[in-house]
Amino acid sequence: MHVSHTKRRLAGLAAAAASTALGVSMIAAPTAAEAKPARNVTVAWAPAATAAITPGVQTNTAGSGQCTANFVFTDGAGNVYLGQAAHCASTGEATDTDGCLADSLPLGTRVTFNRGGSLLSSGTQVGAGTLVYSSWLTMQARGESNADTCAYNDFALVKVDAADVSKVNPSIPFWGGPTGINSTGTAAGDDVFSYGNSGIRFGIEELSPKQGISLGTTGSGWTHPVYTVSPGVPGDSGSAFLDGTGRALGTLSTLAIAPLPASNGVGDLSRELAYAQAHGTIAGLALANGTEPFSPIL
Template sequence: MRSAVLILVLGLAVVACGDSSSSGDRSGDGQTAVAVSGRSFAEPLASHIRPGVEVVAEGASCTSNFLFQLNEQTVFLGVAAHCFSPDTNGGVDPCETNNLAIGFNQVIVENATQPAELVYSSWRAMQEAGETPGSDACIYNDFALVKLHPDDIANIHPATMAFGGPTALASGTAAVGEEIYLYGHSSLHLGLRELEAMTGRIVEVVGGGWSYDVTTDTPAVSGDSGGPILDSQGRALAVTSVLSVGLRADPLRNGVVNLDRALRYAKDNGFIHRDIGLLTWSDFRPDGSL
């Protein structure tokens, strides 16, 4: 949904993140995403623009995931694509939705002094690329980038709220059982830190590796749409996309998008520059103390 909480899906499977299309997986098997070094950062502050800050577009609120950089003057903040579609909760296939226009420049970012600009939405991109509605790519690819205003670049910090990192980009496909760390800025958490910073694990790989089903160790609590997911090594693993409630032993799950795959899709299809890379922070604290 386009709101401060997750998309709620009632059923036995997560709906809203995926893989193959009529033209096959066009993202290829090569790893094209990179990490960016050379920028120096002091200790992170609550006043910084960081992974986990709130992003609002036309009244719809989501959590941001990670920071990305093309050069010293061009920095992006990751979000979920569904945060920029009025059809998010309408049962419309992502490859058939209405979406905010690329270039929409009234994206409000927590701690920023100026609005950001929407520069990439996987939901729009897949429509332009001709992906087949109902394919894994259409169902699971849920990633967007907003470009920060130059006035705000001096106030960025790559450290994820609570946990720090990302130490690098996690490449390929993670395994079932992998421990994860996720942060969500949902209003449902009532500002309680222990409900925002959570641990969990991957319980299923879905969509041919496009997405993971994950559970958290906090009963009945989950991450927030667009929020960052770190793996056990503090690497940027995924982006929260959807919450599924079903009839099974672990009825409450998050569907999270494989970030490496989402980035490769955007790059391999020419929607974003190949040199855009993840901004990293070497200090990863699994205890959530950062």
């Protein structure tokens, strides 16, 4: 298993931080185009306790490196998708953090879902899917010019193979939820919860739950710097973040070297999903809420 890809993306912020202010706002994100709420799509989810494919499963995109799936999504036809970071399909360099310029594998690229991957092994494959949406590719096709959107819209969707849909449950392991989508952002000091699954931890899932605080909202609402115990590391890229009420807040994108050392940058899911709904080709795309209640007790 290779973790070099996510390391490049996370490390890439070190160079970007030198030239881009990662300022922290103490107010919630301004109102913007919000993601449409969940629809009444009937999917027979696997039981959370035995589901093989859930948020937090490891993803491997055509050898580009190991990442962590964030949330589960559905469309109007009942198809099921796993979210991951767009940079998980990157073919570029460490400093390629601008999604409007960065190179990516194409749509149609195959992605595997794995459990127990480590630095020594890719683990056990539990399913697979196809890359069907990339914010990077979509922004490039549209000629997106908004600097914050280009910098922080780091979101992709993998359509789960029909043969594997019966293995899926949308609940976040350990924490439960999501209970909906946070569309108002976070203020400094707000609680956040995550579940990363980097192979650097040798597949020890007891080390996956993370709890921490938001440092606010920046990038015109597109990103939330956070501190967690422990911080996200290469392989955690793309993993889900929940707010203090269990709503889907965002997706792990970067590790900062400066000006907030060891903080992580979390892309705002409401904006990422709204962009995919407005400019992607998946009709009826919506977040799937968890079947398990949110329980923020560590």
